[in-house]
Structures are given as structure tokens and as C-alpha cells.
Amino acid sequence: MHQENEGKLTPWWKESVIYQIYPRSFQDSNGDGIGDIPGIISRLDHIHGLGVDVIWLSPFYPSPNADMGYDIADYKNIHTDYGTMEDFDHLLSEIHSRGMKLIIDIVLNHTSETHPWFIESRSSIDNPYRRYYFWKDPAPGGGPPNNWQSFFGGPAWTFDHSTGQYYLHLFTKEQPDVNWENEHVRQAYRDILRFWLDKGVDGFRLDVIPLISKRLDFKDTPYADFQHTIQYVYSNGDRIHEYIKWLHHEVFSDYPVMTLGEGPGIMPSNVNLYTGNDRSELNMIYHLDHMFIDFGDGDKFDHGEWTLEKFMKIFDEWDEALGDSGWISISLDNHDFPRMVSRFGNDGEYWKQSAKLLATCILTMRGTPGIYQGSEIGMKNVAFQRIEDYRDVETLNFHRKYLDKGFTTEEFLKRVHRQGRDNARTPVQWSDAPNGGFTTGEPWIGVHPEYREINAANALDDPDSIYYYYRDMIALRKQNPVLVTGVYKRLSGMPDNIFAYSRQLEGEIWLVVLNFYEGTAQIVLPPGVWKSKINNYGPSGELYRGSTQLEPWQSMVLKKN
Ligand code: ISL
Ligand code: CA
Numbered sequence: 001m002h003q004e005n006e007g008k009l010t011p012w013w014k015e016s017v018i019y020q021i022y023p024r025s026f027q028d029s030n031g032d033g034i035g036d037i038p039g040i041i042s043r044l045d046h047i048h049g050l051g052v053d054v055i056w057l058s059p060f061y062p063s064p065n066a067d068m069g070y071d072i073a074d075y076k077n078i079h080t081d082y083g084t085m086e087d088f089d090h091l092l093s094e095i096h097s098r099g100m101k102l103i104i105d106i107v108l109n110h111t112s113e114t115h116p117w118f119i120e121s122r123s124s125i126d127n128p129y130r131r132y133y134f135w136k137d138p139a140p141g142g143g144p145p146n147n148w149q150s151f152f153g154g155p156a157w158t159f160d161h162s163t164g165q166y167y168l169h170l171f172t173k174e175q176p177d178v179n180w181e182n183e184h185v186r187q188a189y190r191d192i193l194r195f196w197l198d199k200g201v202d203g204f205r206l207d208v209i210p211l212i213s214k215r216l217d218f219k220d221t222p223y224a225d226f227q228h229t230i231q232y233v234y235s236n237g238d239r240i241h242e243y244i245k246w247l248h249h250e251v252f253s254d255y256p257v258m259t260l261g262e263g264p265g266i267m268p269s270n271v272n273l274y275t276g277n278d279r280s281e282l283n284m285i286y287h288l289d290h291m292f293i294d295f296g297d298g299d300k301f302d303h304g305e306w307t308l309e310k311f312m313k314i315f316d317e318w319d320e321a322l323g324d325s326g327w328i329s330i331s332l333d334n335h336d337f338p339r340m341v342s343r344f345g346n347d348g349e350y351w352k353q354s355a356k357l358l359a360t361c362i363l364t365m366r367g368t369p370g371i372y373q374g375s376e377i378g379m380k381n382v383a384f385q386r387i388e389d390y391r392d393v394e395t396l397n398f399h400r401k402y403l404d405k406g407f408t409t410e411e412f413l414k415r416v417h418r419q420g421r422d423n424a425r426t427p428v429q430w431s432d433a434p435n436g437g438f439t440t441g442e443p444w445i446g447v448h449p450e451y452r453e454i455n456a457a458n459a460l461d462d463p464d465s466i467y468y469y470y471r472d473m474i475a476l477r478k479q480n481p482v483l484v485t486g487v488y489k490r491l492s493g494m495p496d497n498i499f500a501y502s503r504q505l506e507g508e509i510w511l512v513v514l515n516f517y518e519g520t521a522q523i524v525l526p527p528g529v530w531k532s533k534i535n536n537y538g539p540s541g542e543l544y545r546g547s548t549q550l551e552p553w554q555s556m557v558l559k560k561n
Pocket of ligand 1: 067070071107151171207208262264288300335336337394
């Protein structure tokens with residue numbers, strides 16, 4: 001393991017590649033239709049075979065699943081759907097024995113409404129747990145204390161009849177926000193985090209971490225645009241850095257951990273306050289700018305078009321802001337967003353090529369790459385025809401909202417096909433067996449109808465598969481530190497639809513060229529002779545100079561000879 005040493009050696013968490021598991025949809029082992037921990041254990045070789053270093057496991061704690069586990073009812077236990085603590089310990093040791101690490105997803109901003117703290121809290125105004133959450137009187141004229149809206153539609157406040165007050169929830173009403181002003185809350189979380197680290201987990205993915213410090217005046221948001229409200233009202237509160245530094249001091253600094261914060265509302269202008277190497281806060285965050293790239297002015301289902309120009313600018317801007325000090329993780333999909341090949345690639349004719357191109361993009365960026373389960377076999381968005389087939393609370397809430405606005409279910413479904421989170425939550429397609437080999441029972445959410453063609457078994461049989469491309473691309477990154485820490489610079493003067501950049505380290509110059517388009521393109525390489533190190537259209541090793549033609553969705557990584 002490398003230690004950070006005045007910027008000379010690269011810390012392991014920068015060199016790592018992360019693979020995210022959403023346990024409910026990964027692999028069922030007992031036929032109840034729900035993915036589980038024994039199922040994960042049975043598939044570890046699939047992940048290890050890619051050359052991945054770190055597994056990020058989405059929530060597996062007891063939960064009523066109002067938000068699929070992001071509503072935690074007991075922080076120190078395992079949901080019976082997923083197995084037992086023994087299963088978890090077994091998983092951890094199987095991951096470690098393969099030389100990989102495990103970071104677990106933890107939600108410190110809210111709990112489930114069924115968590116014992118909240119049950120106590122809502123029971124009476126003078127209960128000692130009242131101050132674990134945010135309770136407010138109705139506004140002077142009645143109604144919620146302010147105009148805040150929840151992430152999933154509707155007010156961020158819910159009225160509790162028995163005590164006559166509202167409680168705050170930035171997500172569903174089943175996810176009350178916890179009050180970090182209360183020292184007992186902080187101590188409780190210290191204890192919870194240490195419990196898992198003492199078991200041997202290697203770090204945390206910290207859900208919505210910049211939201212834990214609230215603006216205590218609870219003023220109305222002045223912004224019509226939800227993204228601005230996140231940035232300037234919900235996120236980056238007055239005490240946020242004090243709290244994260246406290247977590248670092250009380251917990252993280254005592255263990256060799258990876259800390260990956262989810263960063264809604266973190267901007268290039270303040271990212272280094274969270275991840276700068278002189279800050280003692282987090283190793284890295286991931287931002288959502290390119291994930292929100294096609295959200296329209298209304299809500300996320302009111303989508304606009306994304307352009308490559310906008311996409312590239314986001315990468316440039318963040319890289320520049322991070323400079324030599326901060327660090328981020330980079331991915332193009334996760335359990336909250338559409339599948340990357342359907343969103344940023346071409347899931348029709350150029351499915352394979354574009355999936356490989358997107359892999360090239362995330363694995364050649366200056367940041368710790370994140371791969372979401374199934375994307376390594378090119379899983380696509382799904383288009384269920386009935387609203388009953390959807391499970392995500394966000395989709396179901398917005399469905400009601402769109403019906404109220406006068407839309408039909410059919411019209412709304414078109415938007416869900418494009419933007420819904422369940423696109424990423426259909427079961428992993430393992431084989432052409434019924435239900436894609438995910439379960440022998442009835443899956444909790446439908447399997448993608450194309451599972452007979454797109455599945456992990458086919459990928460392993462096909463030497464030209466997306467899976468093997470990921471493996472080769474990861475290996476290339478590992479063998480060449482320039483792809484990890486080398487300076488990133490976008491190449492100017494490229495035709496439209498081409499994203500091209502260089503990476504430079506200690507005299508080595510590399511180029512990455514990505515044709516984000518279903519047509520050919522003519523590019524002019526910078527002076528010199530360039531040797532291809534990987535090419536999604538065939539073997540590498542060829543030499544290029546000057547004017548070069550790129551095929552539809554072609555990507556190449558080139559090294560200056
Ligand atoms: O999913 C989103 C957009 O549709 C995001 O805005 C998402 O709500 C935001 O990134 C926060 O996500 C995290 O916290 C949520 C949970 O639902 C998500 O699954 C989780 O990744 C509340 O815990
Ligand atoms: Ca199961």
C-alpha cells in the first residue's frame with residue numbers, strides 16, 4: 001500500500017478502481033427474488049476478474065425500504081432480506097482474501113422513520129430524542145415552516161398530528177433528517193462508524209454528506225431552480241466542515257480508510273474545502289454535474305438535451321478546480337441514474353463500441369473510476385410499459401405529480417424510460433437462464449427483456465466483449481501511473497463530437513480520443529508519432545501520425561512514441 005508522501009507516492013485510494021454493488025439487484029441465492037449477501041459472495045470472481053480493487057456496497061441494513069435501504073432502521077445490523085451478520089463477515093473475508101477492499105454505504109443525514117430514535121422523537125415534545133431531528137411549529141398562517149421541497153417531490157416537511165409540529169425530511173417523509181447540532185447524534189454516529197471499521201471494513205461511501213449541516217434560520221429558498229436550492233440552501237451549511245473534520249479526527253484518522261462522499265451541491269468553487277490534501281476531511285467526493293446534465297428547468301423528468309460541449313466543460317472545470325490538492329471519483333452511472341450506455345452512448349447499433357468508449361472515458365480520467373454493476377456487460381435502460389412495474393419511490397411520487405399536472409400515465413412513462421432510477425436497478429443479467437440467472441423465484445423488479453443476449457456468461461464467452469475490454473482497460477491504467485495522476489488537458493481544435501485530451505507525467509505524453517458519434521470523423525493528431533495502447537475497434541500497437549480517421553464511437557488511448 002502506498003502512503004501519501006509529499007505528493008510523491010500516490011495513495012491507494014487514488015489508484016483504485018471502484019465497483020458498486022446494489023445488493024437487491026445483484027444475485028439472489030435463495031429464490032425469494034431479492035439479491036442477497038450469499039449471492040454476492042458467489043459472484044465475487046466476476047468482479048475480481050475485472051481487476052477491480054474496491055467494492056462499494058449500497059445499504060444492506062434493516063430498513064422498511066421506503067427508499068430501498070437509504071432509510072436505515074438499525075445501523076449495526078443486516079436486513080434479513082440480505083442475510084445475517086455472519087454472512088456479512090464472510091463476505092468481508094472473501095473480499096479480503098481476493099486482495100480487494102470493501103467500503104460500505106452509510107447514511108448520516110437521515111434515518112428511517114422506524115428507527116428507534118425517531119419513534120422516541122415523535123412520541124412527545126419533551127422526549128430526550130426530540131432534538132435528534134428537526135421539529136418546527138407551523139408557519140404563522142398555518143402550513144409548513146418554509147417553502148422547501150423534498151428531492152422526490154412535495155414539501156420537505158410533514159405534519160405530525162399528535163404533537164402539532166412539522167419534521168424536516170429532504171427526501172421521502174419516511175426519511176426524517178437528523179439533527180447534527182445535537183452532540184448525542186454525533187457521538188452515536190462516531191460509535192456506529194467505528195463499529196464497522198473495527199470489523200475490518202475499509203471505508204465508507206457517505207450518502208449526501210454535504211447536507212448534514214442545516215441552515216438553522218430555515219429561511220425560504222429564493223431559487224426557482226432546484227439545483228441552486230441544493231447548492232446554496234440544503235448543501236454546504238455553516239458547520240459542514242466542522243462536522244466532517246470532527247468525523248475525520250474522531251474516526252477516519254484512526255484507520256487506513258477510503259472515504260468517498262456523495263456530493264450533491266458541492267461545486268468546483270468549494271470542492272477543495274472537502275477534499276483538499278491539507279483539509280483533513282474526505283479523500284474524495286463525487287459530484288453530480290454531469291448526472292444532472294439533462295435535467296430541465298422543472299424537475300428531473302422535465303428533461304432537456306445534453307451536449308458533448310457541456311459534458312466536456314464539466315470535466316475541464318472540475319479538473320482545474322481540483323488542481324494538485326483535491327480529488328474526486330468519476331463515474332457515468334450509479335443506482336440513481338439511467339444506464340450510461342443508454343444515456344451517453346448508443347444502445348442500438350453501436351452498443352458495444354459505445355459502451356467501450358465510455359469505459360475508456362471513466363478509466364482515463366484524473367479521478368478514482370467507479371463502475372456500476374452491470375455496466376461492465378453493457379446493461380441498458382429498461383422500458384416497462386406499466387407504472388405498476390416500477391418500484392422507485394421517486395418515480396411513483398412524480399407519477400402522481402404529473403397526473404395532477406394533467407399528463408397521462410403513458411406520457412409520464414416515456415420520461416421514466418429515459419430518466420427513472422429503476423433503469424439502473426433491474427437485476428444483473430448473469431446468463432440466458434430464466435430471469436437472467438438472477439433468481440429462481442419471482443424477481444422483486446422485472447429483468448431486462450434482452451437478458452438472453454446481454455448477460456455475463458455471453459460476455460465471458462466472447463473475447464471481444466465489453467467485460468474483457470474493461471479488464472484490459474483497468475490493467476492499462478494500473479500499469480501506467482500517467483493515467484492515474486498525469487496532468488489532464490483537453491485538446492482544442494477537434495471536430496464536433498470528439499472528446500480528446502492528453503495526460504502527462506514525467507515526460508510521458510498520452511492521448512485519449514473519443515468519438516461520441518455514430519459517424520466517422522477526421523482528426524489531426526498533435527505532432528509526433530503515436531502508438532495505440534488500446535482501441536475499441538481492434539488490436540492495439542499501431543502507429544498513427546497526423547490526420548487520422550475515427551470510426552463511429554471509436555475510442556483510442558495513444559502514447560507518444
Ligand atoms: O437520485 C437523484 C436524482 O434523481 C439524486 O438527486 C439523489 O437523490 C441524490 O443524489 C441523493 O442520493 C442519495 O441519497 C438519497 C437516495 O435516495 C439515493 O439513492 C442516494 O444515492 C437519499 O438517501
Ligand atoms: Ca434472496
